[in-house]
Amino acid sequence: MTPAETKDMxxxxxxxxxxxxxxxxxxxxxxxxxxxIFAQLIEENTSLLLHANHxxxxxxxxxxxxxLYQRLKLxxxxxxxxxxxxxxxxxxxxxxxxxxxxxxxxENLILEKVSVPIGxxxxxxxxxxxxxxxxxxLALKSGNAVVxxxxxxxxxxxxxxxxxxxxxxxxxxxxxxxxxxxLDGRQAxxxxxxxxxxxDLIIPRGSNQLVQSIMASTKIPVMGHxxxxxxxxxxxxxxxxxxxxxxxxxxxxxxSACNALETLLVDEAIANTFLPQFFEAATQANITLRGCEKTxxxxxxxxxxxxxxxxxxxxxxxxxxxxVSGLEEAxxxxxxxxxxxxxGILAQDKAAQEAFLTGVDSANVFINASTRFADGFRFGLxxxxxxxxxxxxxxGPVGLEGLVIYKYKLRGAGHVVSTYVGEHAKSxxxxxx
Amino acid sequence: MTPAETKDMxxxxxxxxxxxxxxxxxxxxxxxxxxxIFAQLIEENTSLLLHANHxxxxxxxxxxxxxLYQRLKLxxxxxxxxxxxxxxxxxxxxxxxxxxxxxxxxENLILEKVSVPIGxxxxxxxxxxxxxxxxxxLALKSGNAVVxxxxxxxxxxxxxxxxxxxxxxxxxxxxxxxxxxxLDGRQAxxxxxxxxxxxDLIIPRGSNQLVQSIMASTKIPVMGHxxxxxxxxxxxxxxxxxxxxxxxxxxxxxxSACNALETLLVDEAIANTFLPQFFEAATQANITLRGCEKTxxxxxxxxxxxxxxxxxxxxxxxxxxxxVSGLEEAxxxxxxxxxxxxxGILAQDKAAQEAFLTGVDSANVFINASTRFADGFRFGLxxxxxxxxxxxxxxGPVGLEGLVIYKYKLRGAGHVVSTYVGEHAKSxxxxxx
Numbered sequence: 001m002t003p004a005e006t007k008d009m010x011x012x013x014x015x016x017x018x019x020x021x022x023x024x025x026x027x028x029x030x031x032x033x034x035x036x037i038f039a040q041l042i043e044e045n046t047s048l049l050l051h052a053n054h055x056x057x058x059x060x061x062x063x064x065x066x067x068l069y070q071r072l073k074l075x076x077x078x079x080x081x082x083x084x085x086x087x088x089x090x091x092x093x094x095x096x097x098x099x100x101x102x103x104x105x106x107e108n109l110i111l112e113k114v115s116v117p118i119g120x121x122x123x124x125x126x127x128x129x130x131x132x133x134x135x136x137x138l139a140l141k142s143g144n145a146v147v148x149x150x151x152x153x154x155x156x157x158x159x160x161x162x163x164x165x166x167x168x169x170x171x172x173x174x175x176x177x178x179x180x181x182x183l184d185g186r187q188a189x190x191x192x193x194x195x196x197x198x199x200d201l202i203i204p205r206g207s208n209q210l211v212q213s214i215m216a217s218t219k220i221p222v223m224g225h226x227x228x229x230x231x232x233x234x235x236x237x238x239x240x241x242x243x244x245x246x247x248x249x250x251x252x253x254x255x256s257a258c259n260a261l262e263t264l265l266v267d268e269a270i271a272n273t274f275l276p277q278f279f280e281a282a283t284q285a286n287i288t289l290r291g292c293e294k295t296x297x298x299x300x301x302x303x304x305x306x307x308x309x310x311x312x313x314x315x316x317x318x319x320x321x322x323x324v325s326g327l328e329e330a331x332x333x334x335x336x337x338x339x340x341x342x343x344g345i346l347a348q349d350k351a352a353q354e355a356f357l358t359g360v361d362s363a364n365v366f367i368n369a370s371t372r373f374a375d376g377f378r379f380g381l382x383x384x385x386x387x388x389x390x391x392x393x394x395x396g397p398v399g400l401e402g403l404v405i406y407k408y409k410l411r412g413a414g415h416v417v418s419t420y421v422g423e424h425a426k427s428x429x430x431x432x433x
Numbered sequence: 434m435t436p437a438e439t440k441d442m443x444x445x446x447x448x449x450x451x452x453x454x455x456x457x458x459x460x461x462x463x464x465x466x467x468x469x470i471f472a473q474l475i476e477e478n479t480s481l482l483l484h485a486n487h488x489x490x491x492x493x494x495x496x497x498x499x500x501l502y503q504r505l506k507l508x509x510x511x512x513x514x515x516x517x518x519x520x521x522x523x524x525x526x527x528x529x530x531x532x533x534x535x536x537x538x539x540e541n542l543i544l545e546k547v548s549v550p551i552g553x554x555x556x557x558x559x560x561x562x563x564x565x566x567x568x569x570x571l572a573l574k575s576g577n578a579v580v581x582x583x584x585x586x587x588x589x590x591x592x593x594x595x596x597x598x599x600x601x602x603x604x605x606x607x608x609x610x611x612x613x614x615x616l617d618g619r620q621a622x623x624x625x626x627x628x629x630x631x632x633d634l635i636i637p638r639g640s641n642q643l644v645q646s647i648m649a650s651t652k653i654p655v656m657g658h659x660x661x662x663x664x665x666x667x668x669x670x671x672x673x674x675x676x677x678x679x680x681x682x683x684x685x686x687x688x689s690a691c692n693a694l695e696t697l698l699v700d701e702a703i704a705n706t707f708l709p710q711f712f713e714a715a716t717q718a719n720i721t722l723r724g725c726e727k728t729x730x731x732x733x734x735x736x737x738x739x740x741x742x743x744x745x746x747x748x749x750x751x752x753x754x755x756x757v758s759g760l761e762e763a764x765x766x767x768x769x770x771x772x773x774x775x776x777g778i779l780a781q782d783k784a785a786q787e788a789f790l791t792g793v794d795s796a797n798v799f800i801n802a803s804t805r806f807a808d809g810f811r812f813g814l815x816x817x818x819x820x821x822x823x824x825x826x827x828x829g830p831v832g833l834e835g836l837v838i839y840k841y842k843l844r845g846a847g848h849v850v851s852t853y854v855g856e857h858a859k860s861x862x863x864x865x866x
Contacts, residue, residue, distance in 0.1 A: 021768065021792060021794065024791070024794075025791050025792065103812065103813045105806070105811065105812070105813065109802065109806075111812055111813070118824045118825065119794065119824050196648075200824040200825070201824065201825055212652070215629075215652040216652055219645070219648040219649055219655075221654060221823065221824075221825045221826075222652075223825070239847065242846075242847030243847075245847060245849055246845075246847055246848070246849055248849075249849035249850055249851050253849070253850045253851050253854075254850075335454065344843075353844075357842050358457070358458050359454060359458065361454065361457075361552065362840065363840060363841065364840070364841045364843065365840055365841070365842055365843070366842075366843040366844075366845065367842075367843065367844045367845060368844070368845045368846055368847050368848070369542065369843050369844070369845030369847075369848045369849075370845075370848065370849045370850045372849075372850035373538070373542075373843055373845075373848070373850055374841070374843075378538065378850070378853070378861065379536065379538070379544055379841065380536045380538065380544070380861065380863035380865075390654065391551045391552050391633040391634065391654075391838050392551065392633070392634055392654045392656070392825070392826040392838060393654075393825040393826040393838075395838050395839060395840065395841075396839075396840070396841045397841075405824050405825060405826075405828050406828060406829075407795065407796060407797070407798055407828065407829070408796065408797045408798070408807075408812065408828075408829045408830075409790050409798055409799075409800075410777075410797065410798070410799040410800065410802050410806060410807075411786075411799075411800045411801070411802070412679075412799065412800060412801045412802030412803075412806075413675075413801055414672065414675030414676075414678060414679055414801050414802075415679070415801070415802045415803065415806070416678055416679055416681075416682035416686070416802075416803045416805075417682055417686045417687075417803045417805035417806055417811070418682050418686050420811070421686070428811065428813065430813035432813075
């Protein structure tokens with residue numbers, strides 16, 4: 001890192017900070033108008049975007065895996081869906097300016113707690129270029145300035161989207177020019193992470209390794225999830241057919257998703273009945289099982305799981321299966337080996353259901369439902385920044401609400417604190433309005 | 434750090450984690466019953482606590498400053514106030530188990546967003562031993578396990594409070610024994626900061642240097658405030674007598690508090706009228722002024738301020754004064770030099786008031802009121818963990834609400850995601866209940 005580069009980053013981030021103050025004061029109409037133009041620009045420029053994307057794809061042929069190639073690839077339908085996603089964000093209520101609480105502290109001394117944008121958000125993502133319009137829409141709607149860093153594989157696609165942002169800015173003079181900036185170069189992320197005075201939140205969208213390395217090297221708060229090691233526990237009171245269907249859906253409906261099932265815990269009281277039927281269904285769904293000793297005693301054809309399996313996010317059609325002595329062991333196993341993402345119980349027994357919901361320390365705890373429901377769109381949040389496994393700020397699927405914080409506004413009429421302290425102290429009213 | 438020490442810290446924090454799961458499932462009655470016993474134990478053991486405190490005081494005579502000595506010192510009245518503070522916490526509503534939102538995703542597929550404890554909170558504080566009972570009461574009420582690290586000056590006092598915790602635990606078998614643990618030794622904090630798998634939040638209560646060094650050396654989220662560089666801006670529309678009274682109260686009512694005024698910004702349109710009158714009031718209140726060039730032109734007797742003054746939290750009866758060209762310069766100065774803690778405008782003009790509230794990027798933004806009102810008790814939060822200048826999770830005075838997060842509970846009846854995708858996808862209802 002040369003001093004010149006350092007200076008550039010500081011300047012760039014100061015511009016983001018200044019832009020954030022302008023964004024924070026925009027009206028809902030100004031933000032929605034700009035978003036409409038952005039969606040229209042995407043619809044009108046699909047050829048231009050696809051051309052840039054083809055350049056990226058051509059340069060990566062043979063260099064990246066097929067799954068990475070698929071993530072990198074845009075098509076006309078995907079682009080129209082992205083535009084549709086922006087129209088959806090327009091229809092969401094403005095998360096800024098919500099009056100969260102009002103307290104009458106005394107006559108003419110009124111305290112309001114009001115939602116405001118977080119400020120400047122750094123988004124670090126890997127190959128998927130479609131992250132840019134999604135994130136920009138959510139950031140603009142919530143009044144946050146953004147600094148983006150994408151994967152180098154998607155460079156041309158990313159720049160093509162940023163060209164549309166410039167066109168939008170030109171059509172919307174109320175937008176501050178630097179509200180969305182794209183970083184370039186491998187050193188850029190490390191440089192940005194040093195400026196906690198200008199960046200308020202980092203959202204990494206990528207591998208566990210990426211998230212962990214970012215958390216270790218910055219004072220800026222980081223919102224993201226590490227692994228998605230999700231569990232289902234089959235309680236003796238489970239309806240067998242339901243339990244099998246939910247487990248199969250959780251594993252196979254989209255195996256590479258972070259909310260896909262990785263370990264199935266089966267109560268020993270029903271293991272002999274459940275496991276052979278489940279094995280048949282799993283085999284039909286092309287799911288490979290790896291079992292604990294007790295599981296293998298019932299299903300001798302499957303591979304034996306080791307300690308490593310309980311800590312693995314397979315991301316493919318492999319499922320670890322463990323027989324547990326009961327609800328308590330299931331909860332302990334999940335809290336010990338899980339990633340506090342999404343875990344469910346399959347049971348009819350109400351007491352077991354509630355004990356599971358309380359005892360499992362995960363962002364999403366489910367009864368008789370597929371782990372794949374853990375998703376911002378499915379939850380009805382309207383849009384999703386990502387799924388957080390953090391225990392502060394925002395947890396689980398994070399929508400627009402996760403991109404705002406609040407400030408306290410106090411309106412007085414010359415009130416001083418000395419009135420309320422000491423021997424003749426006046427009492428506060430503290431009336432909730 | 435020897436391996437043995439590492440192992441001890443991991444074990445200790447695992448015990449905290451396990452305890453947190455038990456705490457999270459306690460009823461409001463169980464928590465309030467324990468808190469009542471804790472308050473009574475403090476009331477009944479004042480002599481024992483004061484004896485331990487005297488040992489600390491004796492060992493520090495001549496070693497620490499008078500202000501530090503005063504912070505270290507307990508007396509009977511302080512202890513009874515601490516007990517009273519615990520009774521106040523008992524009367525606060527339980528922040529855990531609050532239903533924050535309910536969504537009917539489909540028939541028999543109901544999503545609830547419910548508040549839960551954060552989990553394990555590490556509290557690092559300096560000399561004040563009275564932090565322990567305050568924090569323990571808030572942590573217990575919010576269902577969080579705590580790991581405490583106090584200053585070595587207060588060792589005997591801290592252990593005396595922890596002895597009472599053991600007595601409380603013995604009388605309350607529903608409390609997990611390790612729900613509150615006190616660390617010892619200088620290496621302990623650094624060791625704890627490495628265990629982000631066991632500790633969910635760090636709250637440092639101490640110097641800016643302490644907070645910054647903790648943020649730099651851990652992946653665990655940190656909630657705290659750095660400096661408290663608070664401003665008032667005197668707008669031309671300000672009522673002069675009101676403005677003077679509010680500024681004097683903000684500076685002198687308790688100058689070492691983080692919400693005390695450090696820089697007064699005076700609009701040049703009223704500087705000639707305001708400053709001489711303010712100077713008289715400040716002099717009567719023993720406040721020493723340091724002014725910008727324009728201020729010194731009007732008040733030639735005061736010292737000239739330099740760039741450093743705008744960045745200084747004096748913590749004593751010194752006040753920096755700057756003449757600004759108008760509202761815009763005032764806002765820019767505050768956002769540039771302030772610590773985003775508490776800043777106010779003194780004005781009768783409504784448009785200026787609202788522009789200030791929107792434009793100033795601080796946790797607390799005030800109109801015609803002393804900056805000293807920025808406080809959890811005064812805001813009516815009932816109790817305060819501290820004041821946060823962070824832009825995520827909790828901002829401003831943080832009460833019990835800042836010690837909880839939420840989880841999503843989804844109750845289904847065998848629902849699978851494949852029903853809701855593909856060509857014949859069923860639509861979600863997403864009905865807010």
